[in-house]
Amino acid sequence: xxxxxxxxxxxxxxxxLALSVSACGINTVPRQDxxxxxxxxxxxxxxxxxxxxxxxxxxxxxxxxxxERTVLREVIEARAKATSxxxxxxxxxxxxxxAFQKFEQSQNQLTQALGRLMVVSERYPxxxxxxxxxxxxxxxxxxxxxxxxxxxxxxxxxxxxxxxxRTIPSRWVAAIFYPDAKVxxxxxxxxxxxxxxxxxx
Numbered sequence: 512x513x514x515x516x517x518x519x520x521x522x523x524x525x526x527x528l529a530l531s532v533s534a535c536g537i538n539t540v541p542r543q544d545x546x547x548x549x550x551x552x553x554x555x556x557x558x559x560x561x562x563x564x565x566x567x568x569x570x571x572x573x574x575x576x577x578x579e580r581t582v583l584r585e586v587i588e589a590r591a592k593a594t595s596x597x598x599x600x601x602x603x604x605x606x607x608x609x610a611f612q613k614f615e616q617s618q619n620q621l622t623q624a625l626g627r628l629m630v631v632s633e634r635y636p637x638x639x640x641x642x643x644x645x646x647x648x649x650x651x652x653x654x655x656x657x658x659x660x661x662x663x664x665x666x667x668x669x670x671x672x673x674x675x676x677r678t679i680p681s682r683w684v685a686a687i688f689y690p691d692a693k694v695x696x697x698x699x700x701x702x703x704x705x706x707x708x709x710x711x712x
Contacts, residue, residue: 575638606693
């Protein structure tokens with residue numbers, strides 16, 4: 512009976528320890544880290560969707576406005592740089608300020624180049640009435656909106672994660688159980704990048 516009592520006591524102690532550990536949020540950091548990763552993946556998906564639209568858009572504009580070679584070249588170069596930056600991202604990009612800033616700058620350059628392309632297209636009535644171009648414009652506008660939403664979702668999940676790493680008692684839990692956990696980076700829109708390319712129908 513005495514042995515049974517000790518066994519019950521040990522089981523109760525283990526159960527109490529498990530409850531106290533779960534109550535202190537030991538799983539909060541990895542759970543929020545996974546949410547940040549998922550949100551970041553969605554940001555990358557939306558940027559990739561935009562990059563995939565660019566060749567068709569450039570070819571359509573080229574068919575009507577070949578004299579706009581400079582703008583077309585800027586878009587092509589900005590897309591190549593953005594794609595290259597995305598392919599070469601380090602695994603720790605969200606907690607690496609330099610890599611994150613490089614990614615953000617390359618995407619902002621593509622945003623600006625696409626904006627200039629849309630302005631140029633206003634000069635060509637035949638281009639503006641082309642069904643393929645209108646469809647691409649619509650897809651680009653939708654993609655820019657999805658990028659904005661994905662970035663906002665990412666920023667929100669990062670804010671929650673960073674707050675967990677910086678506030679007590681979760682800061683202590685992270686320091687003990689997840690010493691490699693680092694604060695994540697967020698987007699900072701530059702003045703020209705704060706507006707999506709203007710698309711008119």
